[in-house]
Amino acid sequence: MxxxxxxxxxxxxxxxxxxxxxxxxxxxxxxxxxxxxxxxxxxxxxxxxxxxxxxxxxxxxxxxxxxxxxxxxxxxxxxxxxxxxxxxxxxxxxxxxxxxxxxxxxxxxxxxxxxxxxLGIFFLYAFDSKGINGWDDLEGKVIFNGPPRGGALNNARTMIELITGLKDGDGYTGIQSNWGQATAVITGGEPDGVVLPELFPNSRTATIGSAGKITAWSMPKDIYESEAMQKYMKAPGSASVEIPIADLQKNMGEDWTFVSEDGTFRALATIGxxxxxxxxxxxxxxxxxxxxxxxxxxxxxxxxxxxxxxxxxxxxxxxxxxxxxxxxxxxxxxxxxxxxxxxxxxxxx
The missing domain is CATH 3.40.190.10 (Periplasmic binding protein-like II)
Structure with a gap:
């Protein structure tokens, strides 16, 4: 105790x-x-x-x-x-x-x-069958980035732009649906990758994981530590988060693989x-x-x-x-x- x-x-x-x-x-x-x-x-x-x-x-x-x-x-x-x-x-x-x-x-x-x-932690993930190799591989891809409007969509779009320089509709194609349909959209195979706020695990990640092997990518360390990203992650309702890869792997199971440069998973968290x-x-x-x-x-x-x-x-x-x-x-x-x-x-x- x-x-x-x-x-x-x-x-x-x-x-x-x-x-x-x-x-x-x-x-x-x-x-x-x-x-x-x-x-x-x-x-x-x-x-x-x-x-x-x-x-x-x-x-x-x-x-x-x-x-x-x-x-x-x-x-x-x-x-x-x-x-x-x-x-x-x-x-x-x-x-x-x-x-x-x-x-x-x-x-x-x-x-x-x-x-x-x-409330959730934003990161990039994709089915291994999609052949995505991380944040540097999003140009020209279809990315599921949230509901049609609101904070989650804004956060996902901003994260992608700060990390890759790509904008929704100009560099990659973002698709959206309401939260109730998100799991079906992702498992249906339309998006190449996903940037959403998730928990480790939640019901959505558990269901998605049962549909195929998935890889998730940490925010690159240099981007995470950059002045622009640190400023963004200090906005009201947001925080930076660092989690050992080993802990995530234990929580999420063998269907998920987590990638970072040094064994630490870095991401943006929504807090409340x-x-x-x-x-x-x-x-x-x-x-x-x-x-x-x-x-x-x-x-x-x-x-x-x-x-x-x-x-x-x-x-x-x-x-x-x-x-x-x-x-x-x-x-x-x-x-x-x-x-x-x-x-x-x-x-x-």
């Missing part, structure tokens, strides 16, 4: 033993099942109930742009979100364009983080977390997050990707241009459990 887990478990046990500990009713919204966002919210719902902290009514399959606004407005208690959404809300742009800058900034100022996670309104009671948030931290080992064990999505890294992607701060109760819970929360990620208001 890790020292973090042991200390958190003791704190959670002391909470349960307190006769003054009162259970409350909360609402939460998250995405459809199968990813890190849903798993985090579903686990929080479970552990909050079993530990006696709160009864959480969880609505699944929600549009997270709306869920985030609901929390900011106070009509929902907890929501899952990629961190790019609070940034866009704070400026009144993108899906929050109708709010305007002033109203968007006002609402975004109500949001506070409680837990972290990785569960959020609450800043006005949620501090002790309630502390108790919720303490119970969550105390059960992190159980959370990670619930999915094959559990160890690779940074559920236990509250510093992940915070600070810089990311406007999100941790709720005071949350940062106290993480620190009491032995984790480091950067000062720039704390709510000092």
């Amino acid at each position: 890790s020292k973090h887990y042991f200390k958190s478990a003791l704190i959670a046990a002391s909470l349960l033993a307190s006769p003054a500990f009162a259970q409350v009713n909360l609402t939460a919204e998250t995405a459809s099942s199968g990813g890190s966002t849903h798993l985090s919210a579903a686990h929080l719902t479970e552990i909050a109930g079993t530990s006696g902290v709160a009864n959480i009514q969880l609505a699944e399959g929600q549009t997270l742009t709306n869920s985030l606004q609901n929390v900011a407005e106070g009509s929902t208690d907890i929501a899952s979100t990629p961190h790019i959404l609070p940034f866009l809300m704070s400026r009144g742009v993108g899906p929050y364009g109708k709010l305007g800058k002033e109203k968007g900034a006002e609402l975004a100022s109500n949001l506070r983080s409680i837990t972290p996670y990785t 977390g569960d959020v609450v309104n800043k006005n949620m009671d501090e002790e309630l948030v502390y108790n919720l997050v303490t119970a969550y931290i105390g059960s992190l080992d159980a959370l990670k064990a619930k999915a094959p990707f559990g160890e690779t999505v940074s559920y236990d890294n509250p510093a992940w992607g915070m600070c810089g241009a990311n406007p999100m701060k941790y709720h005071k109760g949350a940062s106290r819970a993480w620190e009491d459990a032995g984790y480091e929360v950067p000062d720039c990620a704390k709510d000092n208001s």
